[in-house]
Amino acid sequence: IIMAIYIGGTGGSNQLDDYEEGSWTPSMTYTNGGGATLSEALGFYTKIGNQVHVQAAITASAQGGGSGNVRINGLPFTSSGDNGKRSNGFLTYATAFTALNSIPILYVAGAYTYIDPFHLNANDGTASGIQALTRNNISASSTIRLYVTYTV
Secondary structure (H helix, E strand, O other), X not given: OOOOEEOOOOOHHHEEOOEEEEEEOOEEEEOOOEEOXXXXXXXXXXXXXXXXXXXXXXEEEEOOOEOOXXXXXXXXXXXXXXXXXXEEEXXXXXXXXXXXXXXXXXXXXXXXXEEEEEEEOOOXXXXXXXXXXXXXXXXXXXXXXXXEEEXX
8 A cells, every 4th residue: 555645845855655564474593593483473564654663473382493592584674774773672572481581672783684682681781781582592482572663
């Protein structure tokens, strides 16, 4: 669906001419190969101009093989990767994870179609207190609901 909406003036920079809704299929892989087996992988998005808003529901039925950091793949558009326009998001629900001290946040710096989850490993405010979610944190029934906004 393409719409044109004018917000004051006569168009130009005030014209919204790009609106799209759809679905995407998330996957959960590990940075050193392998990935979780998913029993649920639902994703939805709304793109308004250069802003993309995505939601997903992901449930693992098996931890799967491989190793490394968790990566959620399959975003419907490549993020811009420009400084200050990073992919940011949060989990609205997280259950059945191992050894997490906080609900993970979602972040990616760069022009990619994936997002990386991180969690607070310590509450001391240092950079080492923020850790990537790894395969070892995933169980056979880990479930997440996420929301991410990014610029294309």
